[in-house]
Amino acid sequence: MRLVTSIVRWIVLGCAVLLTVWAFGRVGYRELSRVFSGGAGDSIELVVMHWSGGGGQQEDQIVEDTLSAFEREHPGIVVRRINPGDSGQYFTKLQTMMAAGEPPDVFYMDFERIPTFASAGQLAPLDEAIAVEEYFTPAVDAFRFDGTRQGRGTLYGIPKDFTTVGFYYNASLFRRAGVPLPEDDWTWDDFITAARRIAELGDGVRGAEIVTWPWIVRALLWTEGVDILDAEGELDLSDPRIASTLERLRAWRFDEENTLLGAEAEGLDPSSLFLTGRLGMVGPFGRWVVPSFRSIPPVDEGGFDWNFAPLPRGSEQANVIATVAWGMSPTSPHPEAAQRLLAWLVGRETQESQSRLGLAIPTLRSVAYSDAFIDAEVAPSNDRAYLDAVEHARVAVWPTDPEFSTQFGRWMDLTLRTGRDLDSSLSGFGGWWRDKQASPLANRDFPAMPWSIIVIISVVLLFVLGFFAVAVARGGRLSTARRAEERAGYLLAMPWLIGLVLLLAGPIVLSFLLSMTRWNGLGPLGTAEYVGFANYHRIFVEDTTFRESLRVTAYYVLLAVPLGQAFALGAALLLNARLRGVEFFRAAWYLPSVLAGVGMSVLFLWVFKSDGGLLNTLLDPVLGLFGLEPPEWFNRDARLFGVPAFALMNLWLIGGSMMIYLAGLRNIPEELNEAASIDGARAWRRFRSVTLPMLGPIVLFNGIMALIGSFQVFTQAFIMTSGGPGDDTRFYVLYLYNKAFDFYDMGYASALAWILLVVVLLLTGLVLRTSGRFVHYEGLRQ
Amino acid sequence: MRSSRSNPVWYLPVSIGALLMLFPIWWMLVVSLKTEADAKQSMSSGEMLQVLPGNPQWGNYAQAVSEVGTEPVTGFLDALANSIVVTVLVVAATILSSSLVATAFARIRFRGRNGFFILMLATMMLPAQVTMIPLFLFFRSLGWVDTLLPLVVPAFFGSAFFIFMYRQFIAQIPESLFEAARIDRCGWFEIWWRIVLPLSRPVTAITAVFTFIFVWNDFMTPLIYLHSEEQATIAVALNSFRTQFSGIEDVHLLMALSVVTMVPCIVLFFAAQRHFIEGLGSGAVKG
Amino acid sequence: MANVQLQQVGKTYDGGVRAVETMDLSIADGEFLVLVGPSGCGKSTTLRMIAGLEEVTDGTISIDGRVVNDVHPSERDIAMVFQNYALYPHMTVAGNLSFGLERRRRHPSRLRGLFDAGYRSARREELRSIRERVEKAARMLGIEALLGRHPRELSGGQRQRVALGRALVRDPKAFLFDEPLSNLDAKLRVEMRTELRILHRQLGATMIYVTHDQEEAMTLGDRLVVMHDGIVQQVDTPDRVYREPANRFVASFVGTPTMNFFEGSVDSAARFQVAGLSLSLPAAHRSTPAGPCTIGVRPDALELVSDSENAIPCSIETIEFLGDRIDLILNSDVGRLVCRTAPRSGLAEGDAVLLRPTEAGVHLFEPGPDGARRSKS
Structure with a gap:
């Protein structure tokens, strides 16, 4: 047996070494070839960047093929393609490249971000680049910006494809329920009737799923003839039809069983639920789901018939256009070549092949009306409906502040995904926007941040400090031996000392300086504006999300830290026994904590899924005995149960703390407990009077570490809930990240960071003060 | 506190706990081995408490691995290689720099030592986010964004937590050993290399294991700095995979890939467990 | 070297x-x-x-x-x-x-x-x-x-x-x-x-x-x-x-068992007065000045005697057997004393005995814990 273990260990070790060597080789080769591949020769190199979201592999392949075709047609031009993955990663990388002054030549741009990027001067005007009339006007206009409003002015992007939206329906289910199939001008009444009738089929069948993304919500409002923005683009929530439409939606979802599903909250892709054949209708979606839906087998192979119906009408017929464009950098070193590439990418050939994929609708009118797109043989057969909808379709233009749509989405989520009161959501959103508008941050122009002065001051300060340090070092009456020792000491401690200045002190100071700026991080540091303490003012006085995130984080801290530590200590006490198999149990309890990270978050996403997740499946029968239902952790009941879900997850990870407690328990001399035992103390008393006091410093240490750690919860929230629904799980650090990298507000995020620092320091100081003994100086040479 | 309860009573809570701890992982394994149809089925209708995989689809793993990124398989290999390189470098750098600095704090007398030590303890309380943005800007100005450098280089400057651990440990090494070395004409650098490092194997083991696990699973830092597929670490690649394969029909693939990312940590865990138990076997100290 | x-x-x-x-x-x-x-x-x-x-x-x-x-x-x-x-x-x-x-x-x-x-x-x-x-x-x-x-x-x-x-x-x-x-x-x-x-x-x-x-x-x-x-x-x-x-100090530090000390004073008749006892000083110390001083006698310089001339009456508290010799721990009016001597029978705890220091075995010290030794004349 021992031989076997030994062999196994050697094999594992060998594999690890081989893997490491291979990994270094691979990475080394890659980096070296990057360094050495400077000159591309005399060919022009263009950089193209895109993402592949809904299209996945296929979209990626199409772009690849298109670019290869371009290269063939234009020898002398080499195209380098970058695909960072999903759109989230994409924009972060784009932002970075722009700030570094090396943006791609041609790249995807979505219409919501046109104002931000155009104002930052990162998009080249494209009016001259193509013949605009040949394209669908609403799609093109989405990419116009006149400096204040979207929809008109200079053209900054050329739409590569677009889609209108509607519902995809399961024709087989419709027939089974005896409901007539939807017409192109069907109404919401038709919709809900169909959903109800289909839901009555029972057997796990649901009527429909409506997604409630911000721009979809606006489309829903448009079908009732109303919008949240008025003609000038200002927020106006006064029209009662807004409330009634949304309330109706809320009621459908929460007051009726089975009619509507709530799958989206789970991070689950609702379109894929449609594929199970148990959903009557799904949407409103655009064309992008078609490639995936085309994998549905026909009826005689166990699948079902499906088709597309445009957005139902309310008092009006309305639709919304979603579109992505190709943009161009104004600083491209090869503008004509880039423009040619751009034209190619939105040209006829490309649009035809993309259209055959079924992913989206070509923006070139001629291609759209050809059979490249319209093909009744292939599902969905109702292709024309997409095009016809263009007539009453608009692009959902948002105010230039990128946070508007996200906040709107969050507030709507509160009602539409968790069932909370609509009026409070609407007024909350309205209030938030009013406050933001009224805040000085939104309006005034601020002076540029005086970086040069700051740099000069810092350099002077550093010199002064340096002189001071040198003087202190020179002075003092030290013997040569002591001096030599001191030099050695500083030399050895040098790595940390340098790190202190470079990676800690410097950044902290810079962070503070940044917290007094308004800066979007897109341009170089020089574009930062000095705003004094306006960021802090806004945080404390107006920012409701800030307060929410504090609440969420505090809730978590109060739950997770005591619970976690008590659990860890209890586990350590249990596992301190010297019984057979204790080794195995210790390993079992400790193992999960090494798995923390993305993998674990993915796992727990499925554990906490409301409908069919591991936990709820286990809880359902138990709670059912009491007539209760398991909570919808990250959906309807997220406000109350969202954070506890994370705290529960944290319990799974206490292995590390447990080990430290175990070590501490080992260090308690056995005699103490024995003496107490002889003195008649029972187990609990012994614990309280001997064990706990002896563990004091360790409890404190672990507690503080846990406290600090709990303020930094990020990965789980990012992956599992993205902070939602609403802000129910918006941990502080997640909010910070959002502000910095999603909303391009680096100054504000820095202010948030500083507040975090102060809070943590205060709390830690408080904890330390109230417990006195912590730092031991034993062993220090006097 | 040596438990003097009788066996069966003790085994009960301990086993339940172990079960709770291990079951999610086991479940993940089970799902990862189902066919697409079965996985879909079990997720939506809740009949997923199958304890044993009936029809193990090992091919799921191959498929998941090949679907990472845009190029088949290379996406995964890149992520794997990147993770390995970063982790190994950071572990080595942390051990070397932390033990070096700790030697100075523990055994060398220099003015300001106590002050710096307290300062270092204070920095342990610092949330990483305070320096996150400026560091990002700093590395950006160096052109290091979208490379592995920002993940690796900071480790060479010591880590307060491990400096503290090393320092506590080194402080326990008898002074006379150092004095003997000084008399034997060892410079401090040599003392660190030839005496402190070999003696502090237990701390080194702990440092290596903790650092490995932390870096391998680290998500936020790579998220901020790495954008291209080529540079992604496993954590980031898994997240991208998740966004692409979030449907219920892909859950088996998602679980399979998650298991793959967890394997090194599990292996390390089993290997290192013994090492923790090995005590200080030195005979240099009295008794 | x-x-x-x-x-x-x-x-x-x-x-x-x-x-x-x-x-x-x-x-x-x-x-x-x-x-x-x-x-x-x-x-x-x-x-x-x-x-x-x-x-x-x-x-x-x-x-x-x-x-x-x-x-x-x-x-x-x-x-x-x-x-x-x-x-x-x-x-x-x-x-x-x-x-x-x-x-x-x-x-x-x-x-x-x-x-x-x-x-x-x-x-x-x-x-x-x-x-x-x-x-x-x-x-x-x-x-x-x-x-x-x-x-x-x-x-x-x-x-x-x-x-x-x-x-x-x-x-x-x-x-x-x-x-x-x-x-x-x-x-x-x-x-x-x-x-x-x-x-x-x-x-x-x-x-x-x-x-x-x-x-x-x-x-x-x-x-x-x-x-x-x-x-x-x-x-x-x-x-x-x-x-x-x-x-x-040196006297008490060196030598096992520790030297016995008597703190008293020398009178004008060159006799050492301590705790009601009056002992005559050995010839070598006769000319020592009067006043307080300390006498030190090593355990092996105390003899068991039968006559009470210049002797200290004590009672045996315990006897420690060391093989080739015995240590007697005794109580007396001058305090606890240790006497090291050849083994003999007939001694039991509680016995009353008489001890006398040998002539050469008497050391005189200035009073105080560090009192310097007074040299012999």
């Missing part, structure tokens, strides 16, 4: 603690000098100053005429044996022994040198001589068989020998010992003591030894330096320290 001179040497620590009061000490070439005293008396500090592990606050220390105050310990050509051996745990015994030598070799490995034949042969020669010295030292201490082992596999006594060997191998000007035997059990300690003495004789080396065990000091040293509270009490041969202690 060399002599070591301490001139006006004193040590004050950073906090203001005066560890060693100004002292002068001259250690002859080849001498075995023992610094002895209770804990905290400054003996270790003094040793460490000689070694260079502590800084000298006042005065100078010279080795072979060379002032070494600012000289690095490794440059002083001394070797030190520590209380807890300080063996490098990850090296073998051979490694431990050769470590110091390797550090001093004049031809450390250098890449350049690898290609130079002359350099290579010089290196080989050096390594060979190192090996020889290691083996010689190992043989001298009887540890050749242990050369391949690691310290953790050795017993306490073996480790101590290795520590000794490490010092031996360096062939230093002086050997410094910091309580090397304190960690050994009693029997081993006695054995090692003998070995050390033999070693000293064999090598003829200068050895400076620190211990708190006065018996060890007495058996090992050519001369003793008795220290107390940082002050040197007496520097003398063991014999004279025992028979002519410089003050009450």
Whole structure:
């Protein structure tokens, strides 16, 4: 047996070494070839960047093929393609490249971000680049910006494809329920009737799923003839039809069983639920789901018939256009070549092949009306409906502040995904926007941040400090031996000392300086504006999300830290026994904590899924005995149960703390407990009077570490809930990240960071003060 | 506190706990081995408490691995290689720099030592986010964004937590050993290399294991700095995979890939467990 | 081998603690000098100053005429044996022994040198001589068989020998010992003591030894330096320290069991009055001035007598049997007394007996715990 273990260990070790060597080789080769591949020769190199979201592999392949075709047609031009993955990663990388002054030549741009990027001067005007009339006007206009409003002015992007939206329906289910199939001008009444009738089929069948993304919500409002923005683009929530439409939606979802599903909250892709054949209708979606839906087998192979119906009408017929464009950098070193590439990418050939994929609708009118797109043989057969909808379709233009749509989405989520009161959501959103508008941050122009002065001051300060340090070092009456020792000491401690200045002190100071700026991080540091303490003012006085995130984080801290530590200590006490198999149990309890990270978050996403997740499946029968239902952790009941879900997850990870407690328990001399035992103390008393006091410093240490750690919860929230629904799980650090990298507000995020620092320091100081003994100086040479 | 309860009573809570701890992982394994149809089925209708995989689809793993990124398989290999390189470098750098600095704090007398030590303890309380943005800007100005450098280089400057651990440990090494070395004409650098490092194997083991696990699973830092597929670490690649394969029909693939990312940590865990138990076997100290 | 001179040497620590009061000490070439005293008396500090592990606050220390105050310990050509051996745990015994030598070799490995034949042969020669010295030292201490082992596999006594060997191998000007035997059990300690003495004789080396065990000091040293509270009490041969202690402290420190002390006063009739007893002083002390003083009598200088002339009446509290002699613990009006005498029968606890000091066994001290000895006239 021992031989076997030994062999196994050697094999594992060998594999690890081989893997490491291979990994270094691979990475080394890659980096070296990057360094050495400077000159591309005399060919022009263009950089193209895109993402592949809904299209996945296929979209990626199409772009690849298109670019290869371009290269063939234009020898002398080499195209380098970058695909960072999903759109989230994409924009972060784009932002970075722009700030570094090396943006791609041609790249995807979505219409919501046109104002931000155009104002930052990162998009080249494209009016001259193509013949605009040949394209669908609403799609093109989405990419116009006149400096204040979207929809008109200079053209900054050329739409590569677009889609209108509607519902995809399961024709087989419709027939089974005896409901007539939807017409192109069907109404919401038709919709809900169909959903109800289909839901009555029972057997796990649901009527429909409506997604409630911000721009979809606006489309829903448009079908009732109303919008949240008025003609000038200002927020106006006064029209009662807004409330009634949304309330109706809320009621459908929460007051009726089975009619509507709530799958989206789970991070689950609702379109894929449609594929199970148990959903009557799904949407409103655009064309992008078609490639995936085309994998549905026909009826005689166990699948079902499906088709597309445009957005139902309310008092009006309305639709919304979603579109992505190709943009161009104004600083491209090869503008004509880039423009040619751009034209190619939105040209006829490309649009035809993309259209055959079924992913989206070509923006070139001629291609759209050809059979490249319209093909009744292939599902969905109702292709024309997409095009016809263009007539009453608009692009959902948002105010230039990128946070508007996200906040709107969050507030709507509160009602539409968790069932909370609509009026409070609407007024909350309205209030938030009013406050933001009224805040000085939104309006005034601020002076540029005086970086040069700051740099000069810092350099002077550093010199002064340096002189001071040198003087202190020179002075003092030290013997040569002591001096030599001191030099050695500083030399050895040098790595940390340098790190202190470079990676800690410097950044902290810079962070503070940044917290007094308004800066979007897109341009170089020089574009930062000095705003004094306006960021802090806004945080404390107006920012409701800030307060929410504090609440969420505090809730978590109060739950997770005591619970976690008590659990860890209890586990350590249990596992301190010297019984057979204790080794195995210790390993079992400790193992999960090494798995923390993305993998674990993915796992727990499925554990906490409301409908069919591991936990709820286990809880359902138990709670059912009491007539209760398991909570919808990250959906309807997220406000109350969202954070506890994370705290529960944290319990799974206490292995590390447990080990430290175990070590501490080992260090308690056995005699103490024995003496107490002889003195008649029972187990609990012994614990309280001997064990706990002896563990004091360790409890404190672990507690503080846990406290600090709990303020930094990020990965789980990012992956599992993205902070939602609403802000129910918006941990502080997640909010910070959002502000910095999603909303391009680096100054504000820095202010948030500083507040975090102060809070943590205060709390830690408080904890330390109230417990006195912590730092031991034993062993220090006097 | 040596438990003097009788066996069966003790085994009960301990086993339940172990079960709770291990079951999610086991479940993940089970799902990862189902066919697409079965996985879909079990997720939506809740009949997923199958304890044993009936029809193990090992091919799921191959498929998941090949679907990472845009190029088949290379996406995964890149992520794997990147993770390995970063982790190994950071572990080595942390051990070397932390033990070096700790030697100075523990055994060398220099003015300001106590002050710096307290300062270092204070920095342990610092949330990483305070320096996150400026560091990002700093590395950006160096052109290091979208490379592995920002993940690796900071480790060479010591880590307060491990400096503290090393320092506590080194402080326990008898002074006379150092004095003997000084008399034997060892410079401090040599003392660190030839005496402190070999003696502090237990701390080194702990440092290596903790650092490995932390870096391998680290998500936020790579998220901020790495954008291209080529540079992604496993954590980031898994997240991208998740966004692409979030449907219920892909859950088996998602679980399979998650298991793959967890394997090194599990292996390390089993290997290192013994090492923790090995005590200080030195005979240099009295008794 | 060399002599070591301490001139006006004193040590004050950073906090203001005066560890060693100004002292002068001259250690002859080849001498075995023992610094002895209770804990905290400054003996270790003094040793460490000689070694260079502590800084000298006042005065100078010279080795072979060379002032070494600012000289690095490794440059002083001394070797030190520590209380807890300080063996490098990850090296073998051979490694431990050769470590110091390797550090001093004049031809450390250098890449350049690898290609130079002359350099290579010089290196080989050096390594060979190192090996020889290691083996010689190992043989001298009887540890050749242990050369391949690691310290953790050795017993306490073996480790101590290795520590000794490490010092031996360096062939230093002086050997410094910091309580090397304190960690050994009693029997081993006695054995090692003998070995050390033999070693000293064999090598003829200068050895400076620190211990708190006065018996060890007495058996090992050519001369003793008795220290107390940082002050040197007496520097003398063991014999004279025992028979002519410089003050009450030295008298009480040296010798087992401890000397008996009577605090009283001398009257005008040269009689010593204490606790109602009146004892006549021996002839040698007749002319001592009147007034308070302390008498010290060693246990082996008290005799059991039958007549009460100049005798102290006591009652036996307990009897300790030591094989070839017995210790009587007695109670008397002057306090508790210890008497060491040849074994005899007929004594039992509770018996009343009479004790009288011998003529030669009476020491007079000035009153007070450090009272200086009054010399005989």
